Amino acid sequence: xxxxxxxxxxxxxxxxxxxxxxxxxxxxxxxxxxxxxxxxxxxxxxxxxxxxxxxxxxxxxxxxxxxxxxxxxxxxxxxxxxxxxxxxxxxxxxxxxxxxxxxxxxxxxxxxxxxxxxxxxxxxxxxxxxxxxxxxxxxxxxxxxxxxxxxxxxxxxxxxxxxxxxxxxxxxxxxxxxxxxxxxxxxxxxxxxxxxxxxxxxxxxxxxxxxxxxxxxxxxxxxxxxxxxxxxxxxx
Ligand SMILES: *[C@@H]1O[C@H](CO)[C@@H](O)[C@H](O)[C@H]1NC(C)=O
Ligand SMILES: *[C@@H]1O[C@H](CO)[C@@H](O)[C@H](O)[C@H]1NC(C)=O
Ligand SMILES: *[C@@H]1O[C@H](CO)[C@@H](O)[C@H](O)[C@H]1NC(C)=O
Ligand SMILES: *[C@@H]1O[C@H](CO)[C@@H](O)[C@H](O)[C@H]1NC(C)=O
Ligand SMILES: *[C@@H]1O[C@H](CO)[C@@H](O)[C@H](O)[C@H]1NC(C)=O
Numbered sequence: 474x475x476x477x478x479x480x481x482x483x484x485x486x487x488x489x490x491x492x493x494x495x496x497x498x499x500x501x502x503x504x505x506x507x508x509x510x511x512x513x514x515x516x517x518x519x520x521x522x523x524x525x526x527x528x529x530x531x532x533x534x535x536x537x538x539x540x541x542x543x544x545x546x547x548x549x550x551x552x553x554x555x556x557x558x559x560x561x562x563x564x565x566x567x568x569x570x571x572x573x574x575x576x577x578x579x580x581x582x583x584x585x586x587x588x589x590x591x592x593x594x595x596x597x598x599x600x601x602x603x604x605x606x607x608x609x610x611x612x613x614x615x616x617x618x619x620x621x622x623x624x625x626x627x628x629x630x631x632x633x634x635x636x637x638x639x640x641x642x643x644x645x646x647x648x649x650x651x652x653x654x655x656x657x658x659x660x661x662x663x664x665x666x667x668x669x670x671x672x673x674x675x676x677x678x679x680x681x682x683x684x685x686x687x688x689x690x691x692x693x694x695x696x697x698x699x700x701x702x703x704x705x706x707x708x709x
Pocket of ligand 2: 543544
């Protein structure tokens, strides 16, 4: 019984971490005020040259809309600030969108550039790293809402400094992103990435929450049960 409860507890912690690691971001246009850039993803970070595998790196927890820089962000650009770096510094991440005409009258949006700026504990700028060959993240803009881009499996992006002698790597998973024409509280129909066409191992949030509640119920029942047993013993 104890092992069972312990493994349930581990599962509950894992599910809760999985939920906390999914950062959700929304940028609004001002006139009229309505969403025009929606994004969510789990992000992992690795210094250039580190050989550790991303499966052994913990995702960054607790990112949300409070991290969105609402001055520099707009319908073409999402900037996320104050992302904690494990040594006490932080970094900003900006995702830049470009609209291109795929064919006569058929517009697509694409991620044009992702850049990273590191800061030390005092907030001093440690330099910018970027990747401006990101066209893999793209989707049509046709129709009322256009389409979002979805990649559950995720992928790595190398970001290089200006002198091209230093880089960092980020891993983006459970990524969904949609600029410009964005439904009020959801994403439009997605274009699925190559990596995501075969596998989909993500536990959806609802299933996660139900499991979480179940785990709590079992745990509470177990604890109450144990107390009763103890009291019963003491009475003998
Ligand atoms: C955009 O609007 C939503 C809903 O009103 C709000 O929750 C969110 O914080 C806004 N985004 C930014 C970056 O201010
Ligand atoms: C922009 O962000 C700041 C700091 O998070 C917040 O105080 C302010 O209300 C936001 N402005 C808008 C228009 O959302
Ligand atoms: C990211 O790139 C954009 C476009 O090149 C630039 O305007 C912006 O300053 C960069 N952001 C950072 C944090 O360096
Ligand atoms: C993370 O923060 C530390 C402490 O400020 C800093 O020395 C280090 O260079 C930062 N790492 C990166 C990759 O920016
Ligand atoms: C952008 O990232 C991809 C994937 O990591 C990499 O293959 C490509 O070389 C990078 N491009 C630049 C300009 O750094």
